[in-house]
Structures are given as C-alpha cells and as structure tokens.
Amino acid sequence: MAFSKDFIWGAAAASYQVEGAWNDDGKGPNVWDVSAKYGHIRHNETAEVSADHYHRMKEDVALMKELGLKAYRFSISWARVLPNGIGEVNEKGLKFYSDLVDELIANGIEPLATIFHWDYPYALDCLGGWKNKDSSDWFLEYTKVIIDALSDRVKYWMTFNEPQCSLGCGYMVGVFAPFQKCSTPELLEMGANMFRAHGKAVKYIRENAKQKCYISMAPYGSIYCPEDDSEEAFNKAYNDSFKSEGERFPFSMSYWSDVVYLGHYPEDMVEEFGDQLPQFTDEEWAMISAPLDFYGVNIYYYKGYPSADGGYDTNWYQGRPHTALNWPVTPEAMYWVPKFMYKRYGLPVMITENGLSEHDWVCLDGKVHDSYRIDFTHRYLRELSRVADEVPVIGYMHWSVMDNYEWAEGFDERFGLIYVDYQTQERTIKDSGYWYKGVIEANGENL
Numbered sequence: 001m002a003f004s005k006d007f008i009w010g011a012a013a014a015s016y017q018v019e020g021a022w023n024d025d026g027k028g029p030n031v032w033d034v035s036a037k038y039g040h041i042r043h044n045e046t047a048e049v050s051a052d053h054y055h056r057m058k059e060d061v062a063l064m065k066e067l068g069l070k071a072y073r074f075s076i077s078w079a080r081v082l083p084n085g086i087g088e089v090n091e092k093g094l095k096f097y098s099d100l101v102d103e104l105i106a107n108g109i110e111p112l113a114t115i116f117h118w119d120y121p122y123a124l125d126c127l128g129g130w131k132n133k134d135s136s137d138w139f140l141e142y143t144k145v146i147i148d149a150l151s152d153r154v155k156y157w158m159t160f161n162e163p164q165c166s167l168g169c170g171y172m173v174g175v176f177a178p179f180q181k182c183s184t185p186e187l188l189e190m191g192a193n194m195f196r197a198h199g200k201a202v203k204y205i206r207e208n209a210k211q212k213c214y215i216s217m218a219p220y221g222s223i224y225c226p227e228d229d230s231e232e233a234f235n236k237a238y239n240d241s242f243k244s245e246g247e248r249f250p251f252s253m254s255y256w257s258d259v260v261y262l263g264h265y266p267e268d269m270v271e272e273f274g275d276q277l278p279q280f281t282d283e284e285w286a287m288i289s290a291p292l293d294f295y296g297v298n299i300y301y302y303k304g305y306p307s308a309d310g311g312y313d314t315n316w317y318q319g320r321p322h323t324a325l326n327w328p329v330t331p332e333a334m335y336w337v338p339k340f341m342y343k344r345y346g347l348p349v350m351i352t353e354n355g356l357s358e359h360d361w362v363c364l365d366g367k368v369h370d371s372y373r374i375d376f377t378h379r380y381l382r383e384l385s386r387v388a389d390e391v392p393v394i395g396y397m398h399w400s401v402m403d404n405y406e407w408a409e410g411f412d413e414r415f416g417l418i419y420v421d422y423q424t425q426e427r428t429i430k431d432s433g434y435w436y437k438g439v440i441e442a443n444g445e446n447l
C-alpha cells in the first residue's frame with residue numbers, strides 16, 4: 001500500500017529564510033546579508049529579523065509537534081558556525097543547532113540537516129568563493145565542525161540544496177546572491193569545486209559520523225512529462241529531461257546528478273565541451289561519486305517546451321491554475337520525477353521540498369483559510385501515493401513549515417503551513433497545517 005509504515009512525513013525550512021538574528025551571538029555575514037543592502041531584493045527587504053526563528057526556536061518546535069511532523073528538514077548557516085567561513089568556530093552559533101536538534105528529538109521529530117542552502121559566508125566570497133581552488137577544503141572544514149557536533153543525533157544529511165540555483169541563479173544569470181554573471185569556463189570550474197566539496201564532505205561523514213548516516217544531495221527535479229501513454233512519449237520525456245542544455249548546464253539535473261550518482265559527466269556535455277570540462281583524478285571521481293543512500297529532490301512543477309509561435313509553453317494553457325509566484329500547478333510532476341530519478345539513479349527517493357506560495361492573510365475569525373494550499377498538496381500527494389506503489393519513496397517534506405523570506409522576492413510570498421505575522425512575530429497554524437496533520441495521522445490513507 002502506497003506509503004510505508006515508517007514513511008517520513010515532515011516539513012522544511014532553511015537557515016537564512018527563517019532565522020533572522022543576522023548578526024547575533026557572533027554570526028558572520030553571508031552573501032545574502034550583504035546583497036540585501038544593495039537593492040537586489042524586492043521592496044529592499046532584508047532577512048535581518050525574518051521569522052526570528054533563532055529566538056523562537058522552542059515555540060516553533062512546539063508548533064511542529066502540534067502539526068504532528070515526524071521530521072523537520074533545516075539547514076545550517078555556515079557563517080553562524082564559522083563567522084569567517086574558516087578558522088574560528090562560533091560556539092554560540094553551533095549551540096543553536098545543537099539545541100534545535102535536542103529540542104526536535106525531545107519532541108519526537110527526526111532532524112534532517114542540509115549543510116548548504118545558499119547562505120555562503122561573505123568572507124569566503126571575498127576570497128573568490130567557489131572560484132578559489134581551496135573552496136572545497138573550506139567546505140570540508142565547515143562540514144567537520146558540524147558533523148563532529150551533531151552527528152551523534154542527526155542521521156540524515158544533505159550536502160547541497162538545489163546546486164542548480166547556487167551556481168545558475170547566483171553566478172550565471174545573477175538573480176540570487178552574490179548576483180554575479182560568470183563565464184562558462186568559470187562556471188565549469190566552480191561546479192567542479194562544488195563537486196569536490198560534496199565528495200570531501202561525504203567522505204568525512206562516512207568516516208567520522210558517530211552513527212550510521214543517510215546522505216544525499218537535494219537538487220530540484222525539473223522534467224518534461226510524457227504527453228501520452230506511449231513508449232515513445234515516455235522515452236522522449238525521459239531523454240529530454242536529462243539533457244544538459246549546453247551553456248545552461250548549471251540548471252540541468254544531469255550535470256549534478258550524473259556526476260554525483262553515476263560518476264561521469266553527462267554524455268552530451270562531453271560532446272559539447274570536450275577538453276573544456278574540468279578533469280578529476282581517479283581518486284577525486286571515487287570521492288565525488290561515492291555511493292549515497294537516497295535521492296533527495298525538490299519538486300514544484302514540470303517544464304514545458306517553448307511554443308513555436310511565442311505563445312504558452314507546453315506546460316501552460318490559457319487559464320491554467322498557477323500559484324502566487326506564477327508557477328504552474330502540475331501535480332503529475334510528483335509522479336514522474338520519482339519515477340525518472342529511480343530509473344536513472346536507482347536509489348530510494350525522498351521529496352525534500354514541495355509546496356506553493358500564496359498571499360495568505362489572517363481572516364476575520366482569526367484563522368488562515370488557505371484552501372488552495374490544501375488542494376495543491378492533496379493533488380501532489382495523490383500522485384506521490386501513486387508512484388510510491390511503483391518505486392521506493394521514503395519521505396515527503398512540505399515547503400515550508402512556516403512563512404519565510406523568499407530570497408530575492410522578499411516577504412510577499414508565503415509558503416508556510418504556519419502563518420507568520422512579521423509585525424508581531426505571532427504564529428497561526430493555517431488550515432493546511434491542520435489538514436496535513438490529518439494526512440500524517442492517517443499515513444496518507446485518506447488522500
């Protein structure tokens with residue numbers, strides 16, 4: 001039956017988006033803290049306070065318990081733990097994560113930690129960031145600190161969240177911090193350093209974690225859906241989904257996942273770039289593609305082909321349901337992404353993010369009636385239940401546990417199961433939160 005008895009129902013957030021406390025207790029600045037001061041963010045909003053989770057962690061974990069979550073996926077702020085990215089450890093910052101983990105466990109919630117969710121230390125950015133040949137060693141140094149401190153209690157580790165966005169949005173099209181536009185050779189080199197960083201971190205975790213750990217990356221899964229039931233349609237969608245897209249390779253799935261999960265560059269990249277591709281030694285390849293335990297993937301919608309006449313892409317049509325961020329509502333993505341990823345990478349799949357933005361508000365009766373979030377999630381989870389009969393799916397993390405800072409979009413967009421009033425920091429569990437609680441209690445049998 002669809003969901004296994006030990007299915008991990010949870011919700012997610014990321015350090016920079018919820019914590020606030022941007023310079024409390026010795027935290028160093030990251031590239032977002034700095035960029036936000038230079039007009040890159042809608043309404044010039046900053047995450048200096050955000051949802052103030054750093055100071056309200058216990059209250060927030062109590063709300064997670066109220067939602068019945070079995071797991072919480074959070075990320076660690078590198079510059080909170082190592083203010084300069086390397087060197088001196090900020091014990092108070094590290095203690096915050098240790099306390100969070102204790103609080104989660106005391107409330108019966110499994111902690112799932114993402115090592116890097118985009119908030120790169122500014123001090124390291126000043127040294128060239130991922131362009132610097134030492135950057136993978138910096139990442140290792142940071143990983144050591146958090147593994148030594150938390151791996152006695154944290155079993156699930158994700159190295160990079162959506163590396164596509166880190167490299168593509170941050171350094172190619174320049175819509176995310178640090179808002180750079182780098183050349184293709186630079187991007188290839190930076191990507192190579194990110195792979196080395198991933199590999200070194202995985203090696204360290206395997207050799208030094210205080211208990212058996214489950215490790216993954218968490219890219220986003222962007223695919224094309226088969227247009228009908230035929231084998232041809234399946235093959236076309238599958239093959240197109242894993243194309244590395246020429247110079248847009250940072251946004252592809254195959255670039256990140258073939259290297260890490262299969263141990264080679266995608267064939268079409270080898271054809272396209274030949275000798276331009278950074279080379280790895282055999283030892284590096286072994287480290288970069290060392291076996292992982294599951295395939296974590298963020299799922300929001302599937303891609304469309306551009307129309308020939310400049311009209312809608314094929315994942316759109318006139319009047320198509322779309323979210324506040326104008327993302328199409330495509331529940332089928334939740335069926336096809338796990339199916340494609342299992343076929344290609346052969347590992348159990350965990351949905352590390354899925355959700356939608358709405359412009360919710362607190363209604364006259366004091367509640368948040370987010371019926372669209374319920375319907376959206378219901379549709380996506382039904383597809384997940386369908387695919388879980390065919391491929392191993394081990395968990396689902398709703399994005400997000402609470403409203404938060406949506407990067408360059410600031411605070412207009414609300415993704416949470418819990419509403420946050422940014423004026424008062426008051427939290428209100430939305431209708432969708434109570435609905436999700438019911439799904440968890442029924443282990444999805446009521447979908």
Ligand code: GBH
Binds near residue numbers: 162222
């Ligand atoms: C995630 O980004 C982030 O991890 C999270 O921090 C953020 O708050 C949340 O989602 C909401 O935005 O190639 O056409 O399939 C998601 C951003 C959305 C970017 C889906 C890629 C797919 C493009 N991603 N998108 S496509």
